[in-house]
Amino acid sequence: MHQFKKLVEKAAKKPGGNVDGLKSSEVDPRVVFHYGIPSGSTMFAYDSIQKILAISTKDGQIKLFGKDNTQALLESNEISPSKFLQFMKNRGILLNATSKNHLEVWDIDEKLLSHVHVCKGEITSFTVMQHSLFIYIGYSDGNISVLKLDEEPFHIVQMKYTIPLSASHGNVTEVSGDNAVLHILPQPTAESKRVVIIFRDGLISLWDIRESKSIFTTGGNMLQVQYHEAKKVTSACWACPFGSKVVVGYSNGEIFIWSIPSTANPSTEASNHGSQNVPICKLNLGYKTEKNPIASLKWAYADGKASRLYVMGASNSVSVNLLQVVLLNEHTESRTIKLGLHLPEACIDMEIISSSEQSKHKQDCLLLLGISGHVYAYDDCLIEKYLLQCQSRSPPSLPKELMLKMPFVDSSITIAKFMTDDQCTISPADEDYIVMGRNIPPLLPSETKQKDGIQLNSAHFSGFLKIKNLYITGHSDGAINFWDLSCPFLIPVFSLKQQSEDDFSLSGIALTALYFDGKSQLLVSGDQSGMVRIFKFKPEPYATGSFMSLPGSIKKGNNHIIHSVKLIKINGSVLSMNISCSSRHLAVGSEQGYVSVIDIEGPTLLYQNHIASEICTGVISVQFQTCVLHGFEKNVLVIGTKDSSVLTLDSETGNMLTTSRVQPKKPSKALFMQILDGQDSNAPDLSKRNSLDDAIPKQLVLLCSEKAVYVYSLTHIVQGVKKVHYKKKFQTSSCCWASTFYSSSDVNGLILLFTCGKIQIRSLPELSLIKETSIRGFTNSTLKPNSLSNISICTSREGELVMVNSDQEIFVISVLFQKENFRLLDTVGHIYRKDLIVSQEGPVVHKERKKGIFSSVIKDFTGSKAKPLPEVETEDATESIKELYTIFLTANFPSDTENRDNLVKDEDDIDLDIDDIDLGDLGERPKEQNMLAALNKQKLASIQAIKGLTGKLKQLKVKNPKGSTKEEQQDEKGGAVDQIKKKYGFSLSGESSAAKMAESKLHDNLRKLQGINSRATEMQDTAKSFSSMAEQVLRTEQHRQS
Secondary structure: OHHHHHHHHHHHOOOOOOOOOOOHHHEEEEEEEEEEOOOOEEEEEEEOOOOEEEEEEOOOEEEEEOOOOOEEEEEOOOOOOEEEEEEEOOOOEEEEEEOOOEEEEEEOOOOEEEEEEEOOOOEEEEEEOOOOOEEEEEEOOOOEEEEEEEOOOOEEEEEEEEEOHHHHOOOHHHOOOOOOEEEEEEOOOOOOOEEEEEEOOOEEEEEEOOOOEEEEEEEOHHHHHHHOOOOOEEEEEEOOOOOOEEEEEEOOOOEEEEEOOOOOOHHHHHHHHOOOOOOOEEEOOOOOOOOOOEEEEEEEOOOOOOOEEEEEEOOOOOOOOOEEEEEOOOOOOOOOOEEEEOOOOOEEEEEEEEOOOOOOOOOEEEEEEEOOOOEEEEEHHHHHHHHHHOOOOOOOOOOOOEEOOOOOOOOOEEEEEEEEOOOOOOOOOHHHHHHHHHOOOOOOHHHOOOOOOOOHHHOEOOOOOOOOEEEEEEEOOOOEEEEEEEEOEEEEEEEEOOOOOOOOOOOOOOEEEEEEEOOOOEEEEEEOOOEEEEEEEOOOOOOOOEOOOOOOOOOOOHHHOEEEEEEEEOOOOEEEEEEOOOOOEEEEEEOOOEEEEEEOOOOEEEEEEEOOOOOOOOEEEEEEEEEEEOOEEEEEEEEEEOOOOEEEEEOOOOOEOOOOOEOOOOOOOEEEEEEEOOOOOOOOOOOOOOOHHHOOOOOEEEEEEOOEEEEEEHHHHHHOOOOEEEEEEOOOOOEEEEEEEEOOOOOEEEEEEEOOOEEEEEEOOOOOEEEEEEOOOOOOOOOOOOOOOOEEEEEOOOOEEEEEEOOOEEEEEEEEOOOOOOOOHHHHOOOOOOOOOOOOOOOOOOOOOOOOOOHHHHOOOOOOOOOOOOOOOOOOHHHHHHHHHHHHOOOOOHHHHHHHHHHHOOHHHOOOOHHHOOOOOOOOOOHHHHHHHHHHHHHHHHHHHHHHHHHHHHHHHHHOOOHHHHHHHHHHHHHHHHHHHHHOOOOOOHHHHHHHHHHHHHHHHHHHHHHHHHHHHHHHHHHHHHHHHHHHHHHHHHHHHO
16 A cells, blocks of 8 residues: 555656646746846847947847837847847848858848858858948858848848958968958948958958959068068058048057058059058057957047047956047047056957937047946047047046946935736836837937936826836845836836935835735845834825935925835845735844844734854745634745755744754755645545545745755644655756746745746646756856845746846846737837938038148148048949849859859759750850950951951051051940940950850859769669669569469
């Protein structure tokens, strides 16, 4: 019989065995929304037209920030950090090149991953050609490929046009061992014609897209020899609106400015610069002295003398001058004006964001991303002002940084409570929430509201009954704030800062415990010093009026809300609180192990009991309960301690009911304790066959620690009997938080949160695993002794989790399936504005001014005289893109293109057919071939005409001295063909190009024939196999019949 009982109990504990318990179809743990800056941030990207900021994280998340407090979180299946992150501006597309060399295409309007392109090589540079859909990808082997983004649906297409290392860098014998492409910079006013390629070894090459050749080179190996040291390129950017100056940072801390040809006739200018292999300027900012590599360069253009270069050193350096801003003007070489920005930590990225272009109060901000993931902001206008006036008689003050955090309060959240009310039917409409959301201070400083008089106390607080989702936070300075969390942002409701009846100032002591009872209008707070404050509210509705001021001091205007404030002091920091529903007594547990029971009407301390511990003191939970013991009801106070002990006191006298405690053999830090009422419906009814002690009791106690979770009988705990009914140990990761919740069918469930971000949903009381998922971006480290956690976690009765991380980000997680307790999720997540009207389409062309635009950079850095302004090219964006598409469709280096295509494509997936082989020019020819044929015929006709006239010209040469002039005119006619070819981007040697095309076609046909032959052989082998099998079946059948 004993063995039978064990088998029945074991079967009852199996997952899914509880028919009436929590079902997997009822739960769906998921992140409902995320607010703030994600932890582990690593990289910025910015769409200056849509005003969208993207921040990628080390675990593959991308957070988007748009106008009017809109935010969205993107997550791909791959947990991989970003190498490069860039917008296709004003197109609703974000491109993310990951460390696995995958190129993700994000549709930010739909917030979906549209396509993933796998690159067959290590990506070392990534550039989006703005005003088009083309992308340059540079690889570690020095080659560059061109991609195109096709729309509807968005996906990446590989172009045939390539820029091989042998053509862009020079002879292969001259290529150094490290020839990775680090930067690809299209020239600003001629991005469809030329692009600057910067290799890691220092060589800078100007590539003509139409001519498919390098027309200018500088730097490189000769630079290494000249300065007698090996150095590598680490960063680069333009320093001129025309693309005539490029700034390059090196691994040894040097910063050079190089001159690049930028005229409409680059070959002429290139010949003038060809012998110059030295930079036109060298910036000495102290990085070379400390051997600190230049990690990032960013240039900001401004009229006059205010153009600036932002320089960031490597984050692994111990230098104090990691970030500097320097003016670029005619005095740069003789007098360097710079500003050092000293942050609390090293930086890994920077970005300049701006407010609306139409705003009269345009505000630019310099954002800096710290190595810890925090974001700092500087007012860029103040930086410019300081650089221009720092050497005047009255220099301005140094700009100060601002660390971005949730713009609600000045102090950290140390404790929180979250309550939801499904019965609330008088909450504000969606339109009202939208208006309130617009008045909330933005997270990004560039979005600061310009309206005067907008404050957070513009609403009117009439009571808690209108709030469906009430979020209460206790802070490190002693303040208590009430928020409406019905939407994906915190709407301030009421702030409580008074400490007593007459003291309305902040205590400055962190709150550690909160208890709120909405029905009885009672709020109790406890802080680190052991002070307990009991607030009683007046009956609702309250008189409407100005209810709060955040941030700032509270006015003595809470008399219409607060009825009374009572104080009482206990021993030790307050950890837990609870109120008896029958006696209205308040139980308080402290860090030092004291349990105090207080009559809140006095308040009067009824009794105090110290719970000693050999491992660690601290009372994490106190709960009043009535239990049945030997047929009699007994009011007890159940106590859970940090050392995983559970014991009971007589709730009226405070006496211990037994000297024995219930504790695991290997205790660990306890996190949560809860009394579970009700009979386990899955438990077998053994009470008829065995003693009462063998039956599953109605009252159970759940205790969760870092290493395991236990379910005990309350009766056994009262008696001091250690008997575990259910138990689950955690093997791989430690638990950091736990709580219970109720499903729609009023069935208990358990939420377990682990330090690695994993969430488990388990049934109660049998602890069967129902669902498991992970919260990407969440980590919880072990706390130091006597320190407060940076992470605040609380949950509602229905299982909505609110997790606040260091005032930087908020996770809101729902556990129940299709439980929608939040509003305006789509509205707040609407980042991309399709109806945005852009005043200027196409590339920005800087027109020449009388005084000379950007003279600070155009002037020669080696002298004070200004050089003539370069000839600025203009191009029709639409026509240029059409021409580029035609060029990029053609393989400019057929052999290189075929090799790369063979790497990208899987030949097994190619369906070969004999009809695919082009045996002749029977059909329609490509446009380029038709044009070439026409041009070649025209050229041959011109040659024949010239040959026919040669004899006549010789006879007339003596008689007519102007004959030479006519001959020159004929030569000019013949040369006109070459000019036409050059205009349309074709090679001048038409015959050789046609031969190359024919040779390429033959190779292609040969490859297809080989593929067909291989496929035919395979089909023949398969046919033989089938024939052999048929013969074997026939012989078997004949043998059976015989």
